[in-house]
Amino acid sequence: MTVDSRRIFTLKQADTEPGTVVYWMQRDQRxxxxxxxxxxxxxxxxxQQPLMVVFCLVPGxxxxxxxxxxxxxxxxxxxxxxxxxYNIPFTLLHGLPQDVIPRFLVEYGAGMLITDFNPLHVPxxxxxxxxxxxxxxxxxxxAHNIIPSRFISDKQEYAAFTLRKKVERLxxxxxxxxxxxVKHPDFxxxxxxxxxxxxxxxxxxQADRAVPEVDWLVAGETAAVGSLSDFxxxxxxxxxxxxxxxxxxxxxxxxxxxxFGHLSPQRLAMEVRQNEADPGSRKAFLExxxxxRELADNFCLYNASYDRFSGFHAWAQASLNKHRDDPRxxxxxxxxLEEGRTHDPLWNAAQFEMVSKGKMxxxxxxxxxxxxxxxxxxxxxxxxxxxxxxxxxELDGRDPNGYAGIAWSIGGVHDRxxxxxxxxxxxxYMNYQxxxxxxxxxxxxxxxxxx
DNA sequence: ATCGGCTCGCGCAA
DNA sequence: TGCGCGAAGCCGAT
Numbered sequence: 001m002t003v004d005s006r007r008i009f010t011l012k013q014a015d016t017e018p019g020t021v022v023y024w025m026q027r028d029q030r031x032x033x034x035x036x037x038x039x040x041x042x043x044x045x046x047x048q049q050p051l052m053v054v055f056c057l058v059p060g061x062x063x064x065x066x067x068x069x070x071x072x073x074x075x076x077x078x079x080x081x082x083x084x085x086y087n088i089p090f091t092l093l094h095g096l097p098q099d100v101i102p103r104f105l106v107e108y109g110a111g112m113l114i115t116d117f118n119p120l121h122v123p124x125x126x127x128x129x130x131x132x133x134x135x136x137x138x139x140x141x142x143a144h145n146i147i148p149s150r151f152i153s154d155k156q157e158y159a160a161f162t163l164r165k166k167v168e169r170l171x172x173x174x175x176x177x178x179x180x181x182v183k184h185p186d187f188x189x190x191x192x193x194x195x196x197x198x199x200x201x202x203x204x205x206q207a208d209r210a211v212p213e214v215d216w217l218v219a220g221e222t223a224a225v226g227s228l229s230d231f232x233x234x235x236x237x238x239x240x241x242x243x244x245x246x247x248x249x250x251x252x253x254x255x256x257x258x259x260f261g262h263l264s265p266q267r268l269a270m271e272v273r274q275n276e277a278d279p280g281s282r283k284a285f286l287e288x289x290x291x292x293r294e295l296a297d298n299f300c301l302y303n304a305s306y307d308r309f310s311g312f313h314a315w316a317q318a319s320l321n322k323h324r325d326d327p328r329x330x331x332x333x334x335x336x337l338e339e340g341r342t343h344d345p346l347w348n349a350a351q352f353e354m355v356s357k358g359k360m361x362x363x364x365x366x367x368x369x370x371x372x373x374x375x376x377x378x379x380x381x382x383x384x385x386x387x388x389x390x391x392x393x394e395l396d397g398r399d400p401n402g403y404a405g406i407a408w409s410i411g412g413v414h415d416r417x418x419x420x421x422x423x424x425x426x427x428x429y430m431n432y433q434x435x436x437x438x439x440x441x442x443x444x445x446x447x448x449x450x451x
Numbered sequence: 452a453t454c455g456g457c458t459c460g461c462g463c464a465a
Numbered sequence: 466t467g468c469g470c471g472a473a474g475c476c477g478a479t
Contacts, residue, residue, distance in 0.1 A: 159471060160472055243473095408472065414471095415473095416470090418475080419475075419476085421475090428473090430473090431474085
């Protein structure tokens, strides 16, 4: 067996019947370095069956906009092209997975269904409904985490340090080279599928076009690998210090690729580990890429309230409740926040960076979210506003990282309590003064000013 | 410029 | 049961 069984979770137990193996691609939108696809091929070849890939395009998914749909569809087109070279047909289905996939399975005589892992509510529910409606064995393969999320822990981890210990123990077993995808053999029942007209799909898409696509980052697994080389070659060496300074370009800019699965985190981790850049910088990057990113999946997998006040630790809820009625010096509406018209030029710049570029600097994301807590009527409203704006404008919106980051900022999730103060209670505080001490705020504000 | 305290609870050692 | 220490900070004392 080439794919570790600890990556695999059974969604529907059923006898294996002969028939095409179908990979329902969700989160890991790539042909290369994809454990779910590799497992599907492994099973297909063992059973002497054809292999097909489907993706379900669901309009209005969690408020996604033209910016995110555009990036995703371009990446999918790349993946479909690559898959065809491996003799694996790709089909884009329109509609809810539980409605369209069962029909597809019947139409192509499928004998097995495989998907990848996504801990968010909406895709988990799709998966559940679909499992109720299929007759064939249905497996989930974690192609997103280096150490499979369901395996590394069976509960919500308290903080990074509790997960880190487990990561350190298990990493040698899981951070290994991928087997190669092979050109799929022509088995008797191999089917032809109509080619996807990507231009037409883009044109007919129902998505908010007021949030346009961006042109600074090219979608797809080919571009992702190029972008990875660029980061490793030019910025990895200074990553340890550079990443936390919003006035410099020190971040990897990999998160949109990781979010859509255009790039495998495992590939990225291997490339960074084998590189000869500064050891401190490599360690810092791997900490963020592995421990903190996989901690976010753990949080969403085991905390059903990952996007709400009720998902915070008891101490944080109690503390925020105690300060619920504290007067707010500034209290902004969602519109004012969205338009970046607060009294704080640094916050407005962060908002503008996100709106125009589709990616806010990581350090500023913390400051940005904490100020939303300070400047809205309640922590619930703060959560809602932060998530709404994040998901509307960020290329990597609707990602566990986003929910975990916002819950960290507003609700102290994975953090510890700090000195009690107005509004925040014991939630870690951040302020303008601190940013001013830390970096050249004007160098960040100037290029991110609304013209 | 640097340092300790802030405040809670997990996980491990004993 | 005790104890060390923790996702990115702030603030006041030295």
